[in-house]
Amino acid sequence: MNTSTAAPKTTTSATRPIRRPGDRIFAGAAAGAGVLILVILAGVAVFLLVQAYPALVAAPEELPTPSAGGEGFVAYVWPLLFGTLLSATLALLVATPLAVCVALFISHYAPRKLSQGLGYLVDLLAAVPSIIFGLWGLAVLAPLTVPPTRWLEDNLGFIPLFAGPASAIGRTMLVAALVLAVMILPIVTAVAREVFLQTPLLHQEAALALGATRWEMVQLAVLPFGRSGIISGAMLGLGRALGETMAITIVLSVSGGVTFNLISDGNPATIAANIALEFPESTGLDVNTLIATGLVLFAVTLIVNLLARYVINRRRDFSGAN
Amino acid sequence: MASSIQATDLDIYYGSFLAVHDVTMTIKPQTVTALIGPSGCGKSTFLRAMNRMHEVIPGARVEGKLELDGTDLYGPGIDPVTVRRQIGMVFQRPNPFPTMSIYENVAAGLRLNSTRIAKGDMDVLVERSLRAANLWEEVKDRLGKPGAGMSGGQQQRLCIARAIAVRPDVLLMDEPCSALDPISTLAIEDLINELKNEYTIVIVTHNMQQAARVSDVTGFFNIEGTGKPGKLVEMDETKRMFSQPREKATEDYVSGRFG
Numbered sequence: 001m002n003t004s005t006a007a008p009k010t011t012t013s014a015t016r017p018i019r020r021p022g023d024r025i026f027a028g029a030a031a032g033a034g035v036l037i038l039v040i041l042a043g044v045a046v047f048l049l050v051q052a053y054p055a056l057v058a059a060p061e062e063l064p065t066p067s068a069g070g071e072g073f074v075a076y077v078w079p080l081l082f083g084t085l086l087s088a089t090l091a092l093l094v095a096t097p098l099a100v101c102v103a104l105f106i107s108h109y110a111p112r113k114l115s116q117g118l119g120y121l122v123d124l125l126a127a128v129p130s131i132i133f134g135l136w137g138l139a140v141l142a143p144l145t146v147p148p149t150r151w152l153e154d155n156l157g158f159i160p161l162f163a164g165p166a167s168a169i170g171r172t173m174l175v176a177a178l179v180l181a182v183m184i185l186p187i188v189t190a191v192a193r194e195v196f197l198q199t200p201l202l203h204q205e206a207a208l209a210l211g212a213t214r215w216e217m218v219q220l221a222v223l224p225f226g227r228s229g230i231i232s233g234a235m236l237g238l239g240r241a242l243g244e245t246m247a248i249t250i251v252l253s254v255s256g257g258v259t260f261n262l263i264s265d266g267n268p269a270t271i272a273a274n275i276a277l278e279f280p281e282s283t284g285l286d287v288n289t290l291i292a293t294g295l296v297l298f299a300v301t302l303i304v305n306l307l308a309r310y311v312i313n314r315r316r317d318f319s320g321a322n
Numbered sequence: 323m324a325s326s327i328q329a330t331d332l333d334i335y336y337g338s339f340l341a342v343h344d345v346t347m348t349i350k351p352q353t354v355t356a357l358i359g360p361s362g363c364g365k366s367t368f369l370r371a372m373n374r375m376h377e378v379i380p381g382a383r384v385e386g387k388l389e390l391d392g393t394d395l396y397g398p399g400i401d402p403v404t405v406r407r408q409i410g411m412v413f414q415r416p417n418p419f420p421t422m423s424i425y426e427n428v429a430a431g432l433r434l435n436s437t438r439i440a441k442g443d444m445d446v447l448v449e450r451s452l453r454a455a456n457l458w459e460e461v462k463d464r465l466g467k468p469g470a471g472m473s474g475g476q477q478q479r480l481c482i483a484r485a486i487a488v489r490p491d492v493l494l495m496d497e498p499c500s501a502l503d504p505i506s507t508l509a510i511e512d513l514i515n516e517l518k519n520e521y522t523i524v525i526v527t528h529n530m531q532q533a534a535r536v537s538d539v540t541g542f543f544n545i546e547g548t549g550k551p552g553k554l555v556e557m558d559e560t561k562r563m564f565s566q567p568r569e570k571a572t573e574d575y576v577s578g579r580f581g
């Protein structure tokens with residue numbers, strides 16, 4: 001502390017730039033934090049690899065067999081991975097178009113006061129803990145879906161998605177995916193809205209001056225500009241949906257089979273929910289197996305995030321060209 | 323095709339700020355009208371009021387009367403979208419749609435309002451517009467390439483082609499050459515001279531020589547001070563405006579003796 005009041009030595013400043021103690025402390029802290037994050041990440045990866053290893057090399061009979069198979073780790077993780085990807089993809093398919101519409105409404109249709117309020121609301125929704133969404137899904141959404149799924153089974157049962165038998169309590173893949181969709185809606189909306197708001201006025205006015213209606217202007221100028229933003233927002237949402245644990249654990253009724261049937265009680269679990277369910281009662285190799293499934297999830301989310309990064313970077317080239 | 327425009331006692335506001343006050347102006351069909359005046363005097367504002375682009379800005383509004391061939395453009399039941407189809411606009415900065423090809427840019431306006439046009443007819447319309455904009459020879463071999471990959475002058479001519487593709491009655495241009503080099507500027511001025519056979523053209527420019535070269539009639543806007551509204555000081559045949567204007571302010575401005 002006492003050095004801060006000392007006069008700077010002008011003789012040494014020619015070779016070394018003067019750095020105030022405050023600067024030095026801050027630079028050190030920032031660098032330290034950066035390194036710490038890397039160390040933690042690497043630690044997680046190493047932990048996963050080391051702990052997963054016994055399960056990866058174990059003989060098939062030694063592994064737990066929640067599903068029908070029991071032929072080694074791949075057979076164990078495959079239904080879980082399938083459930084994870086199915087629920088997350090469905091959620092994305094539902095949430096993205098909706099998010100784009102909401103974002104467009106906020107950015108280009110709503111009166112300014114309303115759009116500001118809506119913007120705050122969406123940001124707030126993004127902060128709601130997932131367990132709340134899970135409870136809502138179980139208590140409200142699930143019973144609500146029972147009559148419609150019955151109808152789907154009766155009338156559209158020939159489509160594998162609605163083969164049934166329809167669940168009597170509604171704890172179906174459909175409800176799980178819808179809960180996930182509601183959960184990721186805010187983040188996707190927020191990202192899309194930011195991009196839409198950045199659409200150059202120049203191009204919006206070009207469209208309007210040609211005699212475009214507002215919707216045509218959106219199609220000509222806003223959506224093409226926001227396309228990659230929508231994609232990266234969707235990727236962020238997908239990342240969240242893949243890793244979601246509590247909401248799925250609460251909502252989804254699991255029996256382990258690989259099926260596209262969305263309206264029955266017999267659903268594949270997801271990796272994250274399976275870990276949460278099984279971990280407390282596991283010992284020995286079972287724990288390693290669960291951690292190995294975690295490693296798979298880690299890899300999948302990493303790939304999704306890399307994809308998102310790739311898309312965002314490509315977009316940077318695009319805007320630079322103009 | 324070409325139409326006349328009549329503005330009567332036109333006041334143009336941004337919220338409560340009166341930007342242009344009491345403009346009365348007649349624009350004859352198939353003429354080029356140049357609007358000149360110092361920065362901030364409301365030339366762009368007036369131009370944008372003419373095709374109802376002004377009201378795109380929140381809080382912006384217009385009082386008074388503006389007629390296209392006798393129809394009140396701000397009358398009840400008049401759709402601004404229709405007005406903008408009849409009165410096209412070219413902006414100061416070239417603004418082709420960046421994600422579209424040259425062809426798609428020209429076709430963009432033709433596809434609006436759920437108009438269906440067969441591919442063959444569209445080809446003809448696109449070629450005609452590009453020819454009219456003196457751009458066909460330069461781009462005919464790369465119609466599928468992005469419009470953003472051309473020079474500024476080419477982009478501006480592409481924007482003109484896009485604007486005239488929908489066959490408007492009037493073409494408004496807001497400093498269309500201010501971002502261009504002298505050669506491209508000349509190309510656009512030649513183009514304006516050709517287009518006036520078919521269209522009524524209003525062009526805003528800061529370039530006196532350009533106004534003198536391309537226009538038949540010149541209107542001089544002025545502003546008394548910051549915060550005051552801009553006004554139309556004088557409007558007359560271009561020759562007369564540059565040789566013997568009636569107002570002292572006009573003479574000072576066109577001769578470059580301006581405060």
Ligand SMILES: Nc1ncnc2c1ncn2[C@@H]1O[C@H](COP(=O)(O)OP(=O)(O)OP(=O)(O)O)[C@@H](O)[C@H]1O
Binds near residue numbers: 341362365368379
């Ligand atoms: N979007 C806007 N909101 C509020 N005021 C505006 C807006 N655009 C322009 N103005 C004001 O309206 C007045 C006229 O502006 P305008 O852009 O029409 O001038 P101009 O004659 O085109 O100037 P220049 O030659 O620099 O283009 C100015 O006082 C300007 O500050």
Ligand SMILES: [Mg+2]
Binds near residue numbers: 365366367
């Ligand atoms: Mg201007």
